[in-house]
Structure formats: structure tokens, C-alpha cells
Amino acid sequence: MDVVAAIALGFAGGVVGGLLGVGGGILFVPALAIFLGEDQIVAVATSLIAIVPVAVVGAWRQHRFGNVRLSEGLWVGALAPLGVAIGVVVSNGISERALEISFAVLLLFVASQMVRRALRPRPSREA
Amino acid sequence: MLKLAAIGAAAGAFSGLFGVGGGTIIVPLLILWFGFGERVATGTSLVAIAVIALFAAVGQGLYGNVKLLDGLLIGIPAVAGVVVGTGLQQRLPERGIALAFAALLTGMAIELIV
Numbered sequence: 001m002d003v004v005a006a007i008a009l010g011f012a013g014g015v016v017g018g019l020l021g022v023g024g025g026i027l028f029v030p031a032l033a034i035f036l037g038e039d040q041i042v043a044v045a046t047s048l049i050a051i052v053p054v055a056v057v058g059a060w061r062q063h064r065f066g067n068v069r070l071s072e073g074l075w076v077g078a079l080a081p082l083g084v085a086i087g088v089v090v091s092n093g094i095s096e097r098a099l100e101i102s103f104a105v106l107l108l109f110v111a112s113q114m115v116r117r118a119l120r121p122r123p124s125r126e127a
Numbered sequence: 128m129l130k131l132a133a134i135g136a137a138a139g140a141f142s143g144l145f146g147v148g149g150g151t152i153i154v155p156l157l158i159l160w161f162g163f164g165e166r167v168a169t170g171t172s173l174v175a176i177a178v179i180a181l182f183a184a185v186g187q188g189l190y191g192n193v194k195l196l197d198g199l200l201i202g203i204p205a206v207a208g209v210v211v212g213t214g215l216q217q218r219l220p221e222r223g224i225a226l227a228f229a230a231l232l233t234g235m236a237i238e239l240i241v
Contacts (some may be wrong), residue, residue, distance in 0.1 A: 005199070058212070067166040
């Protein structure tokens with residue numbers, strides 16, 4: 001039963017990934033940690049095994065739909081490791097609760113911006 | 128180019144800090160900062176995520192943190208899911224995508240606070 005739940009969450013994570021352009025880790029990590037009993041670190045690391053094909057297949061599909069700006073995507077991807085290094089350094093200097101709260105605030109701010117955008121009169125600029 | 132660097136850095140930073148995928152940061156930044164449409168933002172984000180996740184997977188694998196079989200158990204249905212999800216997206220109006228994304232971010236924020 002746990003295996004079935006994990007598979008279902010895997011599928012759902014892929015759907016969310018394809019729909020919203022995320023990796024799916026949001027559902028993969030709990031699937032691995034809760035239903036397959038992995039430690040958090042193993043769950044986070046193992047979810048990457050699912051995220052890579054989701055992202056590759058999803059990007060390919062979106063490319064066929066005409067929705068990929070390839071060089072921009074590659075630039076963002078290539079420069080992320082720099083951010084990881086910064087993030088690791090910063091996270092070691094700040095309390096976990098402070099990080100959680102500030103990230104939550106940021107997420108809510110971004111969410112509100114997205115809602116504003118969704119509700120404004122169309123047409124939107126297709127970049 | 129500098130702005131793209133900033134997005135990549137921010138995505139990596141949040142990834143490193145919280146284990147969330149970069150997509151949750153990349154998509155809104157591409158939309159709000161670069162003026163990408165929702166479909167192009169989500170499509171382009173997946174390219175970045177593919178790169179980031181590949182390197183991260185290799186790194187984590189070297190540390191011995193990856194359970195390959197479990198990854199496949201999740202990954203194979205996930206690939207079926209992404210095929211469905213991308214197809215579904217093309218039928219959604221762009222503002223629906225933006226609202227769904229806002230709901231995702233809000234859910235994550237709530238989960239962080241409680």
C-alpha cells in the first residue's frame with residue numbers, strides 16, 4: 001500500500017512539474033520519506049533521480065509546444081551552483097526559524113504578485 | 128545576462144537552503160522580472176531544473192545518499208505524470224497557470240510557518 005501511495009505521489013509530482021514548471025520534489029520528497037521510509041537526506045537526494053527525467057522530458061515536451069527559451073534556461077541552470085554556495089554559507093549564519101519565516105514571507109509576497117498578474121486585464125505580453 | 132545570473136543564484140540558494148527545487152523561484156522570477164508568459168516561463172524553467180538537478184544528483188550520489196531503486200519507483204510514474212501535466216497545461220489559460228502557481232507557493236509558505 002505504501003508502495004502504491006509512493007507511485008501515486010510520483011505520478012502527481014510529475015503532473016505538477018509539467019503543469020507549473022517545477023521539479024516535483026515537493027511531492028517526491030514526502031513520498032520517499034513517508035511512504036518509503038527514507039531519511040530526509042536520502043529522500044531529498046533520491047528525489048533528484050526522479051526530477052532529472054521529469055525536467056528533461058517536460059522540457060522536451062514544452063519545447064515541442066514552443067514554450068522553451070533554451071539559452072535563458074541554460075544560463076539560469078549553469079549559474080545556480082554559485083547560488084548554492086552562497087546559500088550554504090548564509091544558512092550557516094542564520095537560525096533555521098529565521099530562515100523559514102523569511103522564506104515563507106518571500107513566498108507569500110511572490111504568490112501575491114502572481115495573483116495580481118493573473119487578475120489584471122489581458123492581453124499579457126508573450127515574451 | 129546579469130539578471131539571469133541572479134535568478135540562477137537565487138534558485139540555487141533556495142535549493143541549498145531548503146531543498147526545494149529551483150522551479151518555485153525560477154518560474155515567478157522569469158514571469159515577474161523578465162516578462163515571460165506563463166507557458167514559456169514554466170517550459171524554460173524545466174531546462175534550468177534539468178541542469179541543476181543533474182549536477183545535484185551526481186553530487187549527492189557521490190556522497191552515497193541516493194537510493195536508485197526508490198528513485199526509479201518514483202521517477203517512472205513521474206515521467207508519465209509530466210507528459211500528462213505538460214499536455215494539460217496547454218489547455219489552461221495562462222492566468223490559470225499563474226493562479227495555480229500562487230496556490231502552490233501559498234501552500235509551501237503555510238507549511239514552512241506551521
